[in-house]
Amino acid sequence: NRSSDLNAVSDYEVGIVAKFHEPDPLELPRVKENSLKYYLLAQLTRHMQSDLLHLLHQNFMEKIHFRSSVRQEFELVICVDNSGSMHGKKIYHALTSLVVFMETFRRMECKFSVIRFGGSATQTVLKSFERPMSPEFGQSIIERFTCDEKTLPADALRFVAEKLYAKNQEPSPNVHRMILMLTDGISQQRDPTQYRKYRKMCHAQLVIIAIVPGKAGLSEKAQNIVKEHVDTSRSLLKQICGDDSDKYSLVSGDEIETLPGKASCLIVSFFNSVLKEITSSERSLKPDTVKEKEFNAFKAENSATNFVSPVWLLAFSQPQPLVDKKSIFVSDPLREIPHVDSNVWVTEDRSRQAEILLQVSETLEAYLHSSDMQSIPSAVSNLWNEKAREQDSLISDLQSLFEDTVLPPNKPTRLVPDTKGSRLNLPGIVQYMCTDGQYTKIFESLSGAPRREYRICLLIDNSSSMSGPPALCTTKSVMAICEALQRSELESFAILTAGEKISIVKTLQQEWDEKTILQIFQCLTFNEQASYVAEGVECALDLLQSATSNQGPMFVFIFTDGYLSEGVRLSRSLKRASESDACAVGIGFGLESAGVASVFQQYVVVHHPNYLSTALRTLFEERGKGSSLENEKFQTVQTKTVYDAEEQPLGSIEEVWEKHPEKMFAHHYKEMEEDKDVMFEERVSSGSPFAVDVCFVMDCTSSMGSWIEASKKEIKSMAENIKNQIAGTFGVICNLRMAFVAYRDFTDEGDRIDYVNLTKDIDSVTAKISIQKATGGADWAEDVRGGLIQALDLSWTSGQNDARFLILVADAPGHGPFCHNTPSSDHYWPNEEPKEHRSGLPSLRDVTKQIKSNNIHLMFIKIEDGTDMMIRNMRSVYDGISDSGMEFKIEEKNLGLGSSGPSQLGEAVCSHVNYVIADQFM
Numbered sequence: 058n059r060s061s062d063l064n065a066v067s068d069y070e071v072g073i074v075a076k077f078h079e080p081d082p083l084e085l086p087r088v089k090e091n092s093l094k095y096y097l098l099a100q101l102t103r104h105m106q107s108d109l110l111h112l113l114h115q116n117f118m119e120k121i122h123f124r125s126s127v128r129q130e131f132e133l134v135i136c137v138d139n140s141g142s143m144h145g146k147k148i149y150h151a152l153t154s155l156v157v158f159m160e161t162f163r164r165m166e167c168k169f170s171v172i173r174f175g176g177s178a179t180q181t182v183l184k185s186f187e188r189p190m191s192p193e194f195g196q197s198i199i200e201r202f203t204c205d206e207k208t209l210p211a212d213a214l215r216f217v218a219e220k221l222y223a224k225n226q227e228p229s230p231n232v233h234r235m236i237l238m239l240t241d242g243i244s245q246q247r248d249p250t251q252y253r254k255y256r257k258m259c260h261a262q263l264v265i266i267a268i269v270p271g272k273a274g275l276s277e278k279a280q281n282i283v284k285e286h287v288d289t290s291r292s293l294l295k296q297i298c299g300d301d302s303d304k305y306s307l308v309s310g311d312e313i314e315t316l317p318g319k320a321s322c323l324i325v326s327f328f329n330s331v332l333k334e335i336t337s338s339e340r341s342l343k344p345d346t347v348k349e350k351e352f353n354a355f356k357a358e359n360s361a362t363n364f365v366s367p368v369w370l371l372a373f374s375q376p377q378p379l380v381d382k383k384s385i386f387v388s389d390p391l392r393e394i395p396h397v398d399s400n401v402w403v404t405e406d407r408s409r410q411a412e413i414l415l416q417v418s419e420t421l422e423a424y425l426h427s428s429d430m431q432s433i434p435s436a437v438s439n440l441w442n443e444k445a446r447e448q449d450s451l452i453s454d455l456q457s458l459f460e461d462t463v464l465p466p467n468k469p470t471r472l473v474p475d476t477k478g479s480r481l482n483l484p485g486i487v488q489y490m491c492t493d494g495q496y497t498k499i500f501e502s503l504s505g506a507p508r509r510e511y512r513i514c515l516l517i518d519n520s521s522s523m524s525g526p527p528a529l530c531t532t533k534s535v536m537a538i539c540e541a542l543q544r545s546e547l548e549s550f551a552i553l554t555a556g557e558k559i560s561i562v563k564t565l566q567q568e569w570d571e572k573t574i575l576q577i578f579q580c581l582t583f584n585e586q587a588s589y590v591a592e593g594v595e596c597a598l599d600l601l602q603s604a605t606s607n608q609g610p611m612f613v614f615i616f617t618d619g620y621l622s623e624g625v626r627l628s629r630s631l632k633r634a635s636e637s638d639a640c641a642v643g644i645g646f647g648l649e650s651a652g653v654a655s656v657f658q659q660y661v662v663v664h665h666p667n668y669l670s671t672a673l674r675t676l677f678e679e680r681g682k683g684s685s686l687e688n689e690k691f692q693t694v695q696t697k698t699v700y701d702a703e704e705q706p707l708g709s710i711e712e713v714w715e716k717h718p719e720k721m722f723a724h725h726y727k728e729m730e731e732d733k734d735v736m737f738e739e740r741v742s743s744g745s746p747f748a749v750d751v752c753f754v755m756d757c758t759s760s761m762g763s764w765i766e767a768s769k770k771e772i773k774s775m776a777e778n779i780k781n782q783i784a785g786t787f788g789v790i791c792n793l794r795m796a797f798v799a800y801r802d803f804t805d806e807g808d809r810i811d812y813v814n815l816t817k818d819i820d821s822v823t824a825k826i827s828i829q830k831a832t833g834g835a836d837w838a839e840d841v842r843g844g845l846i847q848a849l850d851l852s853w854t855s856g857q858n859d860a861r862f863l864i865l866v867a868d869a870p871g872h873g874p875f876c877h878n879t880p881s882s883d884h885y886w887p888n889e890e891p892k893e894h895r896s897g898l899p900s901l902r903d904v905t906k907q908i909k910s911n912n913i914h915l916m917f918i919k920i921e922d923g924t925d926m927m928i929r930n931m932r933s934v935y936d937g938i939s940d941s942g943m944e945f946k947i948e949e950k951n952l953g954l955g956s957s958g959p960s961q962l963g964e965a966v967c968s969h970v971n972y973v974i975a976d977q978f979m
Contacts, residue, residue: 095196098156099525102317107648109161109321113328114620114652129335130232132186133162133169134221134261136213137202138240140175141747141858142978144204145789146313147268151239152199154266154317158237158324159198163190164522164620164649166587170221171198174213174240175206176857182220189521189584207857207912208242210265211251218258227260233331234261237320241268242978247289249296262330264304264323265294270975271311279782279971286975303330351558352413352596354421357572357579359430364437365578372532373444385672386654386662394635394658396628411599418564418600425572433571441574445540448533454670455541460509462678464547467609468510474498510609512565513542513550514597517581518617520556520588528583530646531616534666538614539577543569549607551600552577555593556585565604590617591626594641598634611639618645619652627656642676644669747789747978748859749779750815751970752796752851754844756867757811758834764866764920767959768797769826776819778967783974795822796851800844803891805833809840810847815854834869837882841871841927842889842901849907860978861913862970866962868920871901876927901927905934916969918962 099106135158137151155171162169171184183198184190217236228234236259243265256263267290270283291307298304303326306319358364424430445452474482478500488496515535523531535552542550548569552562562580563573594613601611613634621627634641635658643657646664653660661672753772757765776793783791798812813825845865853861870876873889880886889900899907908915915935917928 095156095192095199098153098199099160099192099195102153102157102160103648105317105321106157106160106164107651109157109325110164110620111651112325113161113165114655129331131162131165131167131169131331132228132232132234132261133158133167134172134217134234134236134259135159135169136172136174136210136217136236136238136240138175138208138210138238138242139173139179139202139204139206140208140240140242140978141205141856142208142241142789143268147241147310148202148204150313150316151268152202154239154320155199156195157317157321159184159190159195163524164618166520166522166620166622172213172217173201174210174216175208177209177212179206179857180213180216180220186221189586191521191524191584205856205858208240209246210238210240210243211246211248211255213238214252214255214259214263218255222259222261233334234259235324235327236261236263237324238263238265239268239316239320240265243267243290243293247293249293252297262304262327263298264327265298266306266308266316266320266323267294268308268310268313268316271309271313273311278968279785282972282975285972303327352410352417353558353560354417354424355554355560355562355576355580356421356424357430357575359433359575364434364575365440366580366582368528368532368581368583369578372529373447385668385675386660387672387675388654388658388660392658394628394631395656407595407599410595411603414561414596414599415603417561421561421564422567425567425576430572430575433575437575437578438571441536441578444536448537448540448666451537451667451670452540452544455537455673456544458670458674458677459541459545459547462674463612464509464511464513464545466509468508473502475500475502478502509545509547510607511547511549512601512604512607512609512611513547514601514611514613515539515550515552516590516593516597516613516615517552517554518556518588518590518593518615518621519554519560519581519583520585520622521583522588522620523583523618525649526647527616527618527645527649528581530666531644532581534644534646534669535577535581535616537666537669549604551597552580553593553597553600554580555588555590557587557589558585559589559593559596561600565600565607587622588617588620589623590615590621591623591630594627594630594634598630598637598639601639602637611637613639613641614644615641615657616644617653618650619643619654619656621652621656631658642673746792747783748792748794748854748856749783749862749970749974750794750796750854750859751775751779751862751864751966752798752815752848753864753866754798754800754848755865756801756834756839756841756844756869757799757829757831758801758805758839758869759831760834760868761866762831763959764868764962765826765829765831767962768866769823771963772797772823772826773819775963775967778963779970782967782971793817794854795819796848797822797825798844798848798851799825799829800840800847801833802835802839803885804835808833810843812847812851815851836884837869837879837923838872838877838885839867839869840890841865841867841876842898842904845901845904845908846898849904849911853911853913858978860970860974861911862916862973863908863913864916864918864966866918866920867924870924870927873901875901875930877923878926901931902934905931906938909935909938914973916966918965 135155137155143151159169159171168186169184170182170186173181173183181201183201184194188194214236236256252263269287269290272280272283287307287309294305294307303323306323308316308319474485476497476499480501482499482501485496485499485501489499515538517531517535539550539552542548549565550563551565554560554562560580562576567573594615597613598611601613611634631641641657641659643653643660645651645653645660645662646666647662650662653662659676661669661676663669663672753768755761755764755768772795776795780791780793783789794815794817796813796815799810801809803809808830811825811829813822816822845863848863871889872883872885874887875889877883885891890898905915915931917924917931919925919928
């Protein structure tokens with residue numbers, strides 16, 4: 058049963074699994090009941106992350122690192138649209154993409170930032186480059202998306218330039234920047250020069266994913282609206298990004314589930330462009346000097362309560378996991394050191410580092426013997442013993458493996474007289490002389506029950522890329538190995554952690570006691586922002602080779618996910634280990650650690666700690682009988698047959714990417730949708746209904762009878778048309794309100810202005826229109842200004858992403874030279890009102906400015922040519938205002954005086970409203 062399987066999945070599958078009822082604070086941050094769960098999104102996209110990570114690391118990152126000893130750094134900015142039109146499936150798939158990228162970049166140890174954008178004043182940095190990533194922080198990020206803003210993508214790009222790259226400094230040649238924007242409103246700001254300007258300020262490559270409406274199930278007319286919107290978006294993207302299709306993509310609402318895959322393809326293309334840039338740059342290939350890393354002695358805090366890191370508690374608090382059928386992967390015994398032939402080797406003198414390590418070791422030993430580390434609470438040993446009992450089966454297996462196979466007895470315990478040997482026996486020589494050569498045992502040989510003498514180091518990648526399954530599995534395995542070594546009377550082992558710095562946790566000489574246990578309990582945090590594992594290997598070798606009283610064989614066991622920060626250095630370190638007769642073995646856990654196979658000569662990768670002893674036994678005893686990650690790579694794309702145009706199956710993930718990138722992630726979509734249906738309610742992150750206000754402002758003087766009647770007849774059908782169109786085309790519930798403002802002229806006194814406020818009750822609007830009589834209007838000009846002032850005073854919706862429309866229906870201009878140039882037809886010329894009505898109200902010019910500033914879309918239904926001058930001047934004012942952030946223009950519809958004009962009113966209004974909504978809100 059798929060549902061029960063998913064509910065049973067443990068941390069080894071997804072990290073820390075969300076629980077919906079009374080979660081332990083250590084396991085899960087408290088989240089909103091209906092919010093997307095970061096952990097579950099991470100689980101849903103696990104295979105997609107692995108495919109993306111494999112493509113980036115195996116094909117680009119490795120080639121980038123091994124092209125140069127200079128570390129190539131990446132600064133990736135992910136901008137996600139928080140507008141109201143993004144709710145529902147759009148935001149779900151956008152946040153799914155975001156989780157894929159955050160998890161992938163975290164494991165790659167790339168710097169990345171997350172920006173939520175909407176209105177000009179509400180752009181927000183949800184994650185800075187410096188902020189460490191964690192599942193809890195990821196949950197807080199996705200909860201910050203509310204889908205209640207407008208969409209200003211150019212302003213978002215300006216925000217990135219000013220907030221993240223304020224100094225406008227060009228990065229060094231080894232720093233590569235990309236800005237990825239996910240939005241459904243690219244056409245709301247249509248000046249491509251603005252995008253190019255801000256991109257240049259960021260010194261970054263801009264990649265845009267634009268979500269556009271789908272056509273499925275739409276009428277032909279609606280499909281034409283969508284097509285026009287799509288064509289506009291595509292044209293704008295080409296102007297912004299150029300003709301390079303690797304820098305933008307359109308995702309149809311009909312295929313919204315492809316959003317994570319299409320965005321991933323563009324990210325891979327960006328890394329590919331970096332690789333080409335480095336390949337063509339001779340300067341990038343020059344060797345660089347190795348910078349010294351920081352070394353320190355890890356010093357545990359002696360506390361009676363909080364003496365264990367949260368990772369330890371999590372590692373031992375989860376149920377048994379589901380395990381893949383293929384649980385063990387072991388390196389090929391004939392495998393060479395990867396990239397050992399690199400042409401960017403750097404000669405390194407380790408004398409200084411060895412001296413520093415000796416000083417750090419002495420510092421640690423002094424600390425462990427200080428007063429701060431006396432009287433260790435008994436709870437430390439008690440907890441260790443309790444957890445050891447829980448893992449007794451694994452520990453016993455490892456102990457048997459060490460004693461029988463990997464670390465057999467190798468050091469005789471006493472010297473005995475012998476007839477041959479490497480040392481002379483002085484008493485035997487005396488006896489030889491006294492017996493005239495009859496006594497022949499003049500040599501000494503080693504004999505007696507042998508003991509074990511080995512130099513062992515456990516090196517643990519403590520970086521944030523290890524968090525989740527690798528961290529929890531590593532924690533349990535480190536404990537099991539330490540306990541197995543101790544039971545095998547092999548206490549001469551060291552423990553190091555490698556992250557941004559190298560920390561010594563236990564020296565070779567340090568005794569196994571409660572102080573050592575306390576050190577191990579606290580050293581594993583998995584929150585450092587780099588993986589200097591190569592330096593860790595070097596330090597391990599320095600420590601092992603510095604042992605004077607122990608000259609046994611050397612072993613270094615490296616727990617890591619294989620996604621490291623040093624490029625060619627690890628190959629050089631492994632070569633040094635080989636030349637020193639030290640056995641260096643990479644150990645990884647689960648899908649997240651497939652990188653181990655890319656960088657180690659000898660490795661094991663398992664899905665669960667319980668299989669570690671079997672994997673190590675296969676490596677050391679039955680070489681060649683296990684499956685190799687070189688062939689498997691954990692890539693699900695190879696278990697799903699992908700065919701080319703000739704129906705021939707493609708054999709590798711690289712071949713799929715090279716020949717059919719559009720199919721790269723396609724096989725995950727259905728699987729993810731099925732999982733989503735199990736894990737998430739359909740209404741999750743559905744957002745609020747889309748608010749639309751439509752206000753008719755109509756001249757109701759004596760010449761407008763047929764238009765009043767048409768409005769009365771069609772107002773209800775217009776409302777239904779708009780709501781149905783929005784629901785049918787975009788799958789969005791529409792909260793529609795309508796209003797009607799009737800205006801006449803100053804001589805009409807009580808009937809000059811009449812209105813019904815914006816309301817969902819369309820019948821009340823119809824009733825107000827029904828009581829209007831086409832009367833009044835002494836001269837040609839009418840009080841257009843008064844009608845618009847009243848319209849502005851209505852209770853308009855205030856949401857940033859709400860749609861507001863004002864429909865002006867008039868056959869005569871307003872008063873004054875702003876509206877016409879016929880003084881004889883205007884009783885109040887050159888004023889806009891009679892002297893007795895002057896009350897300081899704004900002019901029609903200012904009213905027009907206010908309409909635009911309030912983000913109200915203005916449409917003029919033209920009936921007579923006499924309104925041309927008013928329309929022209931209003932258009933000049935309205936279209937000239939750009940500081941509102943909106944780039945829509947005044948709309949003019951000429952329906953004329955003919956008998957068919959009024960009957961076209963409903964169609965004209967609906968067509969305009971639906972087009973604007975499709976073009977600028979969806």
